[in-house]
Amino acid sequence: MSSFWSAWIIIITLGTIAFCVWILLANRKGEKQPGTDVHTTGHVYDGIEEYDNPLPNWWFKGFMLTVVFALGYLVLYPGLGSYKGALDWSPEAAWQEEIQAADERYADLYAGYASQTIEALQDNEQALLSGQRIFANNCAVCHGSAGTGAYGFPNLTDNDWLYGGDGETIKTTIIGGRNGAMPAWLPIIGEKNVNAVAEHVMKLSGREVNEDIAKQGVKVFNTYCAACHAADGSGNQMLGAPNLTDNVWLYGGSPELIRHSIRNGRAGNMPAQNLLLGNDKVHLVSAYVYSLSAKAR
Amino acid sequence: MNDKIPLQDIDLPDDAVLHVEPEVYDLYKKREQIYTRKITGFFQKIRLFTGWPLLLGYFLLPWINWGTRQAVFFDLPSRQFHIIGLTFWPQDFILLAALLIISAFALFTITTWLGRVWCGYTCPQTVWTSIFMWAEQVTEGNRNTRIKLDQDVWSVNKIIRKIAKHTLWIGIALLTGLTFVGYFSPIRELLPNMLAFNLGNWEIFWIVFFTGATYGNAGWLREQVCMYMCPYARFQAAMFDGDTLVVSYDPERGESRGARKKDIDYQAEGLGDCIDCQMCVQVCPVGIDIRDGLQYECINCALCIDACDEIMDKMEYPKGLIKYTTENRLQHKQEHSLLRPKLLGYGAALALMLTVFSVAIITRTPLQIDVLRDRGVLYHTTVEGMIENSYTLKVLNMSQATQRYQVTIVGIDGLLLLGNSAFEVAAGKRTEVVLRAQIDPALLPNVNTPVELIVTTADNSTLVSEETRFIGPHIRY
Numbered sequence: 001m002s003s004f005w006s007a008w009i010i011i012i013t014l015g016t017i018a019f020c021v022w023i024l025l026a027n028r029k030g031e032k033q034p035g036t037d038v039h040t041t042g043h044v045y046d047g048i049e050e051y052d053n054p055l056p057n058w059w060f061k062g063f064m065l066t067v068v069f070a071l072g073y074l075v076l077y078p079g080l081g082s083y084k085g086a087l088d089w090s091p092e093a094a095w096q097e098e099i100q101a102a103d104e105r106y107a108d109l110y111a112g113y114a115s116q117t118i119e120a121l122q123d124n125e126q127a128l129l130s131g132q133r134i135f136a137n138n139c140a141v142c143h144g145s146a147g148t149g150a151y152g153f154p155n156l157t158d159n160d161w162l163y164g165g166d167g168e169t170i171k172t173t174i175i176g177g178r179n180g181a182m183p184a185w186l187p188i189i190g191e192k193n194v195n196a197v198a199e200h201v202m203k204l205s206g207r208e209v210n211e212d213i214a215k216q217g218v219k220v221f222n223t224y225c226a227a228c229h230a231a232d233g234s235g236n237q238m239l240g241a242p243n244l245t246d247n248v249w250l251y252g253g254s255p256e257l258i259r260h261s262i263r264n265g266r267a268g269n270m271p272a273q274n275l276l277l278g279n280d281k282v283h284l285v286s287a288y289v290y291s292l293s294a295k296a297r
Numbered sequence: 298m299n300d301k302i303p304l305q306d307i308d309l310p311d312d313a314v315l316h317v318e319p320e321v322y323d324l325y326k327k328r329e330q331i332y333t334r335k336i337t338g339f340f341q342k343i344r345l346f347t348g349w350p351l352l353l354g355y356f357l358l359p360w361i362n363w364g365t366r367q368a369v370f371f372d373l374p375s376r377q378f379h380i381i382g383l384t385f386w387p388q389d390f391i392l393l394a395a396l397l398i399i400s401a402f403a404l405f406t407i408t409t410w411l412g413r414v415w416c417g418y419t420c421p422q423t424v425w426t427s428i429f430m431w432a433e434q435v436t437e438g439n440r441n442t443r444i445k446l447d448q449d450v451w452s453v454n455k456i457i458r459k460i461a462k463h464t465l466w467i468g469i470a471l472l473t474g475l476t477f478v479g480y481f482s483p484i485r486e487l488l489p490n491m492l493a494f495n496l497g498n499w500e501i502f503w504i505v506f507f508t509g510a511t512y513g514n515a516g517w518l519r520e521q522v523c524m525y526m527c528p529y530a531r532f533q534a535a536m537f538d539g540d541t542l543v544v545s546y547d548p549e550r551g552e553s554r555g556a557r558k559k560d561i562d563y564q565a566e567g568l569g570d571c572i573d574c575q576m577c578v579q580v581c582p583v584g585i586d587i588r589d590g591l592q593y594e595c596i597n598c599a600l601c602i603d604a605c606d607e608i609m610d611k612m613e614y615p616k617g618l619i620k621y622t623t624e625n626r627l628q629h630k631q632e633h634s635l636l637r638p639k640l641l642g643y644g645a646a647l648a649l650m651l652t653v654f655s656v657a658i659i660t661r662t663p664l665q666i667d668v669l670r671d672r673g674v675l676y677h678t679t680v681e682g683m684i685e686n687s688y689t690l691k692v693l694n695m696s697q698a699t700q701r702y703q704v705t706i707v708g709i710d711g712l713l714l715l716g717n718s719a720f721e722v723a724a725g726k727r728t729e730v731v732l733r734a735q736i737d738p739a740l741l742p743n744v745n746t747p748v749e750l751i752v753t754t755a756d757n758s759t760l761v762s763e764e765t766r767f768i769g770p771h772i773r774y
Contacts, residue, residue, distance in 0.1 A: 027324055028323055028324050029322075029323070030321070030322050030323075031319035031320065031321055032320050032322060034318070039322065042319075052324075054323070054324055054325060054326030055324060055325055055326070056325070056328055056521055056525055057325045057328065058328065058518070059325070059525065060325040136689070136729075140673065141672075142673055143674075144673070144674040144687045145669075145671050145687045145688075145689045146687045146716065146732075146733050148677065148679070148685060148687065148733065149674070149677060150675075150676075150677040151677065151678075153674070155680075158680070248680055252678075
């Protein structure tokens with residue numbers, strides 16, 4: 001904070017404490033008429049007087065003790081403006097200490113998990129529960145708490161993988177992230193060809209199509225699409241090019257949505273988790289994700 | 298001066314006092330030690346019956362076991378508060394609020410009727426101060442001996458007596474502090490650990506704190522707590538009415554007070570029953586003179602009643618110069634029965650809160666659920682074309698046994714629930730279950746439909762439901 005505001009805080013804080021002490025001491029002397037035992041303030045309003053009874057000494061001493069405590073506190077801890085305090089305490093430092101303590105506490109546990117393969121961890125209930133926690137906090141926001149995905153976010157419970165479904169590949173996907181790059185074909189092939197190749201793609205996945213239009217799409221497919229999606233449309237896991245012969249559509253499988261994908265392209269993004277979670281936690285959550293597709297395998 | 302106020306010349310007489318020097322005093326007064334005289338009597342016997350059961354209850358309760366654990370155990374780290382067969386959770390804190398309201402209304406009702414009986418007979422401050430006063434009596438002697446001892450110079454006798462007294466005080470305080478912490482940290486392990494110097498830092502801190510607090514409050518502060526700290530003394534005036542039973546001196550009978558020979562006709566001499574022996578002042582633990590009338594310091598302990606009755610017996614006068622009576626009775630005003638509006642009002646409020654509390658406890662469901670609907674993914678379409686919503690269900694088993702639960706969903710015809718919908722939860726544990734609800738889009742009429750997730754126990758004895766939403770697409774592709 002700026003020096004003005006620092007001074008502002010210091011003056012008001014110390015001033016208030018000084019003010020309290022002054023009030024405490026300034027009102028010490030009461031006066032009473034000699035010969036009576038009754039302490040009054042001396043004022044009389046319409047015949048009504050006001051008592052001025054003494055306060056207990058222990059109360060006074062207790063109050064002074066709190067003043068001493070306050071001053072001691074302000075010396076040791078931050079409170080007077082930009083002064084950091086003799087103990088150098090800060091919320092960030094306290095938090096760092098707690099993180100360190102937690103890391104030390106769990107280091108062995110994580111190391112134990114990290115030394116096992118993801119496939120081996122499938123039998124470890126505790127590991128999968130930990131993985132589920134990490135998943136719920138970090139992944140469920142896009143992939144759903146059940147991992148079944150949504151429009152644009154893959155379903156992790158099936159056995160259909162863009163980049164590969166074995167443990168290590170899943171971990172690579174999570175740690176480094178992925179960037180899907182489906183080019184926009186409209187400017188290159190034109191609307192008529194977009195329509196035709198979409199019809200051919202639907203035929204590849206075994207759907208009822210208009211045969212004439214589909215035939216026109218074959219040449220377009222072999223020229224432009226086969227490079228990534230393979231001649232038979234089975235996809236390429238090295239590139240993340242989807243398998244077009246199954247019935248799993250990341251961006252929707254209706255004719256209009258397939259045409260949209262071809263026309264405008266797609267740019268799916270899986271954020272890299274290595275900086276956010278670190279290797280050990282990614283290892284655990286990969287094990288969990290791998291377990292989600294167990295039934296489908 | 299103007300014309301309105303006429304000016305007058307006044308000649309003061311020679312002996313007129315113009316200004317009196319006021320006496321200066323310090324506004325912070327040192328506490329005057331009160332030396333109470335020990336007496337016995339009818340009301341002190343009553344206090345045995347009110348004090349001892351509470352003390353025994355306090356000290357013995359943590360030692361009673363219920364199954365594998367302590368019967369009364371407030372497990373702060375787990376946030377579970379065990380009272381015999383019931384376990385309360387932070388979610389049940391509204392019951393604690395109800396309990397506090399009941400305590401407050403009980404206090405108001407009793408006070409309006411019987412005055413400050415809580416203070417005199419059952420308040421922990423009074424009970425512990427009495428114990429510490431007994432310790433004082435045993436080590437330092439009776440009232441006059443103690444006054445002389447304090448005025449004496451330091452001698453071997455004085456040192457030994459003082460050490461004995463404070464040792465006894467600290468011992469009692471330590472037992473008290475240990476027992477208190479024993480409600481939060483199982484006492485059967487706490488005591489051996491303490492003797493083996495094997496305590497955790499927090500346990501040490503709290504035991505020392507409560508020992509110190511007991512020692513300070515009952516040994517040193519005593520009536521200062523009642524006079525300056527406790528709000529009860531200050532708002533008694535709001536609850537008392539003319540028919541509240543309070544410890545009172547009867548000035549009609551007692552005045553004018555004065556010493557006299559035993560067998561004379563004192564009334565002919567204009568004297569009242571009060572012989573001004575000051576016994577009532579000497580026994581008073583808060584150091585007041587009850588003959589001055591109703592005071593906020595008076596804790597209604599009735600020591601002055603017992604003291605005066607003893608004197609009255611010796612003088613062969615009738616008892617009851619100081620007695621429990623009402624203001625209206627003393628002033629010969631119209632007395633009212635118990636069925637007066639103020640008391641009835643408090644009593645009704647108390648009865649109502651007791652009923653509410655009992656019903657709440659009896660009908661309490663030891664099961665709590667929380668439904669977290671997926672928010673990042675509002676809905677999604679499965680491969681088969683069904684519309685699906687995901688929910689995370691948190692189930693808290695607040696009972697003391699493992700339970701089997703079953704989940705169902707209602708709200709739309711044709712809505713299916715998938716996932717682990719039948720599961721077990723251990724006692725006092727919380728489980729998270731991920732469930733999916735699916736429906737054929739043709740059967741889904743609205744975009745946003747309220748649905749209910751219902752969790753039941755295997756025998757259908759407990760049922761808890763929570764409302765959530767099922768969301769579907771606005772545009773159907």
